[in-house]
Amino acid sequence: MTQAECVRHVTSGTRKEVCSSVVIAAPQVKRRKNPLCSRCSLFICFCLWSLSVAIMNVTLAVKQYISKMIEISGPGMKVLLMDKETTSIVSVVYTQSEILQKEVYLFERIDSQNRDNMKHLKAICFLRPTKENVEHLIQELRRPKYSVYFIYFSNVISKSEIKALAEADEQEVVAEVQEFYGDFIAVNPHLFSLNLQGVTRGRSWEPSMLARCTQGLTSVLLALKKCPMIRYQLSSDMSKRLAESVKQIITKEYELFDFRKTEVPPLLLILDRSDDAITPLLNQWTYQAMVHELLGLNNNRIDLSRVPGISKDLREVVLSAENDEFYANNLYLNFGEIGTNIKNLMEDFQKKKPKGQQKLESISDMKAFVDNYPQFKKMSGTVSKHVTVVGELSRLVSERQLMEVSEVEQELACQNDHSSAQQNVRRLLQNPRVSELDAVRLVMLYALRYERHSSSILSSLMDELSRRGVSERHRRMVQAAVEYGGKRIRGSDLITPTDAVSITKQFFKGLKGVENVYTQHQPLLHDTLDQMIKGRLKDSQFPYLGASSLRDRPQDILVFMIGGATYEEALTVYNLNRSTPGVRIVLGGSNIHNTKSFLEEVMSATGPSSSSSRAHGGGFHSSRR
Template identity: 55%
Template sequence: MNVVNAIRFYVKKFTEESGAGMKILLLDNETKSIVSVAFSQSEIANKEVYLFDLLENQNRDHMKHLKCICFLRPTKQNLINLSRELKNPKYGQYYIYFTNTIEKMDVKSLAESDEQEVVREVQEYFADYVALGYHVFSLNIPKCGELNKWNEANLKRTAQGLISVLLSLKKSPVIRYQASFEMCRKLAESVRNIISRDSNLFDFRQTDPAPVLLIIDRREDPVTPLLNQWTYQAMVHEQFGIRNNIVNLKEVPGISKELEEIILSAEYDDFYEKSMFLNYGEICIKIKELMEDFQKKSQSNTKVETIADMKAFVENYPQFKKMSGTVAKHVTLVSELSRLVSEYNLLEVSETEQQLACQEDHSDSLQKIRNLIKNPRVRTYDILRSVCLYALRYEKSNNSGLNSLKNALLERGGLTSDQKDFLNRICSYGGVNYREADLFLNQNAMAFTKRILKGFKGVDNVYTQHTPLVKDLVEQLIKGRLKETSYPFLGNTIRDKPQEIIIFVVGGITSEETLAIHNINKAYAGNIKVIIGGTYLHNFKTFIDEVNSLVNDFKDRTRANVRNL
């Protein structure tokens, strides 16, 4: 199961099916992301696609000598725009590919609009999601509804996206869902209903045992999105944000024009593919090795020992920049990460976070957070993480110091209004009253024993003690121990241990979870295959937006209901 290969297969197919000749590729805003993440522009150009544009752009020139490939989501607006395009065609021939199923009446409407008979082909290619890695996909829906209530348009979009994943991988799974969250049940039912309705699309050879689609809710694990991360890809996403493989570095002090926006893609960057899951220390060593290798080849005697030395070397040697643009990009990234870690005391911050997430030491944790609040070098934004972790862990404690921490944080200043709202809403989003999982291993004797045993085993790195809940759920599923009462089957059941698993997280996934699934795949060496997807790939900033949107909409709706009584 490889979602990047699945998307690439469809893009290769539709660029080749139109035959020889110059072509333009018309996209919408969503398919633009789908294609750009899986294919480079130069690679598509090798298929004689020389122009790219959006269907909604009506200011395109008439070029009858071009063939036009339309790759679009089957939305109402796209169908309106496409009908208008066909009534006054700008190109000689049209090859139309939709990312999901399209209604017969819509096909008929397009045929009626094609008065000049320029359409040569209309097909459904199931590429209705963004493949962020071989085992990771996102639907790019940053806010999916209210607390435990779907926005209907987003429910439909999410179900369509999941169906597309299944069809592109040729999987007809049994479905399990998290019973404690209504949104999981609703999505599971929507997916099952589409599979039943379009059963002919799922008429391919079945595997034994059948794959499992497990639908869970982000609210069951609100801890993971709060933590700073220490692997390369995760650090970049946490500190700068990675949006469809693009990293915006415009705010980095002294950044050169050509590096203000960079692309990180495992498909086209060998160094990134090999390094994306390495920890911070390992990536620094790898870059130093590359620099030393270049120095040997160029017979340079410049002393390069630190990250700062590397950055200076790149800036002073245009030859290196020209020959090794990819490495120069990574030197710049790691240099800025190093600056942030040092300037904002991120090691100290992370150690406090990990203690809150993984250890039971109330008084020491409380004191560490107070020390962070007093430290002017620590960003208020990072202290917010620790206070929210404290709130989730000790919200029911009789001697909770939460109010004093909140007051101290607010007195310190520096929080935006959104961050203040988040501080007050995190327990309404994922507090102990809403979770079934014992995230902190402190609710019963068995969990307590498990935590003690974990402590005896030791941890290689104090900054990476935490493991996300999804890792535990997948391992239970692989061993056939996932509780049916908590994660029931919808429809067909299986008793065999699954070998192929698709995890979908309503409310979004995190980089730590994609790393956990990568490590599971690596550990089972192809015998077990797991992919993970979600409505969005969050970092802390986008998680704040998600929580605020869900809780705020819920409270607004509740107040409205009370007024109507």
């Protein structure tokens, strides 16, 4: 990187035009004096964009960063050089075909040892600013494989590391070094994850996890251009530690957080998963949540390789609301509605499907077929994918008796009838079609709900698990769940019994009727946010960090859940955003849990068996006993 190149970059105007495909205003470029080397007055720049419309959308924020990286590199063939984490960050918001349209023809890992020299390619490097990545980059610059390098770090990088990179750039192949704050997985527009499992040891932070959560959270704040007031859950020392750590970064990097003041300051609320251990244990009935619970969503990908009779091209499928209209429209609909919509999708597909050779008798017929074929092919893929996914969900619901199981789960979570609860739990434990996972989760929910009830039958239910052949390790999870999220730990009143008479119990009729009895439960987060929006959230339970407090109704709220959030909570945020004009909420978590991953989190947090817990994974099987 030459002095002339850097001076040209730094002294270029503070406003730059953006390609028409990116719906943003010209970026505001801020500069922090951060010399790259002693040979010249090189500076690292960091860019923050003003959205044409002020929104809280983490997906759009990451897409803008990636589009800008590619645009800055100019025309010509490019390689995108990433690490393990940034590969996930990019793949969740962009498909490979979309990036190919931007002349990015190769995707490589910075830690790969088998990359070829390709001097005809420009390299766009998008990396987390870790010591390992900086060292890989230093080695890359000493023996460059590409013609020119545009380097983007997903978070703040130190002056010493920038200097080391500058000194390694002896061949002057670096054209750009910037900080683009996309250091998180943008799952939905209002939901992000850091993909971290096992963030706690007992009631304390795993040290490396505290640092990573701080980096991820400050990255989201910078991407959304927010310098917030901070509130945290008083009953959780971990919440306070993270709040203080984020505040420390905001203070240290004050130039980065020097945003235009708003009439009502944004608010960051830090919560602890242990305050609501019930929500991650429940079976789900809306599409995205149900897919994650029963099949597992990993960076929008589903592994269907174990599905009976699955075709080769459907062994792994991608579900992305950004690129799949059917999925976007059905994300939060219940299973009954999805079944109806799948039927409509197939009928629509049959109408549009080419009828065969009789339609291709003229040149115009052939031209029409060719013109429509890409859309037909895309629709064909969408239909087969969703029919397969919904079909497998339906099979599992039937095989595992999930309608019966879910009804009892909801009773445990929402009702206050111990006599009915114990009878129903015992009945299901004696049903051989109920899976081991569902049996253990029912006993966990009973333990959390009635741990101090004078007539508790927990020991009897544990004996029932033994008779079913449930392993000792999985039986220990019941006590671990109570240690993690029992009444002694909780800072809030988690169980709010609902009047059973007021609930209309509807059962499935065909594909309809999943509402009510299966979806009574509201996460604790709903009440917390509702109280916050109404200005009634108690400072004694959720204090502000520092002396100041918010007097007005909050408008922009960022919630972070230590220990992981859930898709049910994401649905709560989605509904609150829709029903509360003027309030915009984004939810994030160290992870997005289903029951299996949550139980791993619980085991890692509650005892010395944590290492074996993580090595074994969930260990549950969905097949019949």
